[in-house]
Amino acid sequence: MNKNKNSLIGVAILMIVALMAGPAIPAVMTGTITDSKTGEPLPGATIMIKGTYFGASTNVDGHYKVANIKSGTYTIEVSLISYKMIQKTGAHFEENDSVNIDFKLEPSVLTLGKDIVVIGEKPMLDIGATESRSTIGADQIKNLVVENATDLLKNQSGVVVAGDEIHIRGCRAYENAYLIDGISIQDPYSGGTSGLNITAGAIEEFEVLTGGFNAEYGQAMSGVVQVKTKEGSLQKYSGRLSYKTDNFGLFKKSTIDSQGRISSSNFNSDIGEAQLSGPVPLIKNMSFFASGYASISDTYLPHTHDLYSSLFGGSKYAPREANEYSGLFKITHRFSPTLKLVASFSGSLNIDQGFQSNDFENPNLDAGSYPYQFQNILYNYNTRTRISNNQTLSLTHTTSPKFFYELKFSRFFTQQRSAVDNKNWNDSHEQPIDILPINYTPVYVTYFDSISHQPVRYLDHYDITTGDGFYDYGVGDQWRDYYFEQYT
Known part of the structure; x- marks a missing residue:
């Protein structure tokens, strides 16, 4: 015992x-x-x-x-x-x-x-740094034309983005590490992350380490991406609203062909963002920060108008070809100048057909490949839904000018499903009558043998009497579903 x-x-x-x-x-x-x-x-x-x-x-x-x-x-x-x-x-x-x-x-x-x-002036060279580091603060971010953390990463030297894959210093996409407020949000299946959909206005600091980083960063060989989110102020309320579109209804010319494909003179994009932060009413020393982001677009590629998510909301949240949503809510309670408790929730939702995705849809396609074999029947191509959410509880305590400790508990969940019109892999299927059953009717021929002077009967061939006389050929359905849940 x-x-x-x-x-x-x-x-x-x-x-x-x-x-x-x-x-x-x-x-x-x-x-x-x-x-x-x-x-x-x-x-x-x-x-x-x-x-x-x-x-x-x-x-x-x-x-x-x-x-x-x-x-x-x-x-x-x-x-x-x-x-x-x-x-x-x-x-x-x-x-x-x-x-x-x-x-x-x-x-x-x-x-x-x-x-x-x-x-104050920043030194030209930090002789104490052991790694290559690029840091962007909130003051710089607000002057940049970016929508989210992924856009910030694209602008960094040594970074190449191909579809959903992020390559740092020419390495493989799954060799990076992604951290939000010190918590890993990496998808073990694809090696990437959907957590970088967090809006740029919610980022306090964005940092990329591209080499020589310390051993404390595990599961990373090429680069480390760190995002620190904002906290609410105890002194005042602040907020922000933003809306962008490329379609004002003046020059829009959309057509739908016989295969259901839509073409337009613009991308039909709408992007909205909202933020609110400040002290929590009636509770002393507690503040909040809330942020929401939505982006819907038909993109520059041919597309269909019949997207249906089999994982979240059906067609309700899929009005366009590429639909992206993300949100962040953060509560900070400062018990004292040396003791702080932070609780946060962040989540994202993507519904599309995976034209810019990694190999989750088809291992034979490179990231960003267009499914040309389905270009005339896009409504029969898979619709991909990707959901991610992260919950974090963090306690920071400074006991003296020389010592502090930080306790963190987090849960990270991500799920992807790729299906057509909400059909499951084991849904019942009624076989067409022209395939099976097929009845074979024997046809005999009789002739008179001049040598034996007897009639001879033999099998000449079989007649197919059921169906249209042709064998139908096709490929199997594609259906994928996986999820990952991690506690740290």
Whole structure:
């Protein structure tokens, strides 16, 4: 009994240690504060990161250390009695960074009422970095013409996107790792992910590691894609609405041919996005962030108007050839400046015929291939439905300026189904009468043998008396369904 009890305790300790070892480590800032004239260290100086609860004081040697700094750009304020206050703006931090910033304070006998503002500059070369890294913050993203995280990834050097496949540095698509808020969202079947459908407006920071990354990133050989989502503010409400279309009804010319294919003078695309964030009413120190995205388009390829999802909503959510939806909801509760609990839910839905998909539909087709063998009967081609959702619960606790821990629990689920008109693989099938049964009628011929002077009767051939006289030939139906569920 004691042996089993000790084993359970050991397993519990290992699980806690594993949860604490997340791939994203907040940045650390260190440095020394000295007198600008004498060069002597200044003990007791205060360093504050404005907009956060984090800060520190210098020791007797003038050294300081501020830990648990989330990625972003901040203003650092340094003050000490009888010295002028300094503000350093534009100080940028990224996860896993260790930044050294020194300050020199100018003595002041009287309060002049003036502050010294130092404009921060990012070094041209980070000699402490061990990997190739590209980071884009929210301030940069809002100035880019992108819809989601996949569009951001396409713009990175060394990245090639072919259909649903993402190749980094020329490697295979399944050799990448994809993380949202430190949680893996990789599909083990295709090697890709549908989690990158998250709208660009919900991204706080987007980062791509293309080589030399640390061993903490498992299941990755070519690249690591990390997405950090936004959190709501405790001070104010904010929101955003966006709608885009290429069809105003002025020059639209759509035709439907005898095979049900539709052609148009535009792509018939509509894209909508909505965001809302702020403090939760009636609950102190709790904020929320909500985001929704929808994109429906007929694309540039010939298509049909009879899509039917066998997995979600039938034809209700499939008005066009390519239909994409995604959403994010996040709740943040700050119990104290050092203790924070975050709960988030994100999900995505794609309904199309897989013209730009990977080999899930047909292993013999490359990504992005068009099914020319079905081009005249697209309504008989498979409709693909892909659903993904992710739930995460995260607790971050800073116990001292030198130590913090983070506990995370998550569930990731993804499912794909490819079928025609909601028909299952084992649905009953009535055999056409002109195939089976086929009755064979023997035909005999009788003649008179001149040698034996006797009539001789023999079988000449068989007549097919049922059906149309032809053998029908066809290929089997294609139907695929799989799902994956992961808890971490």
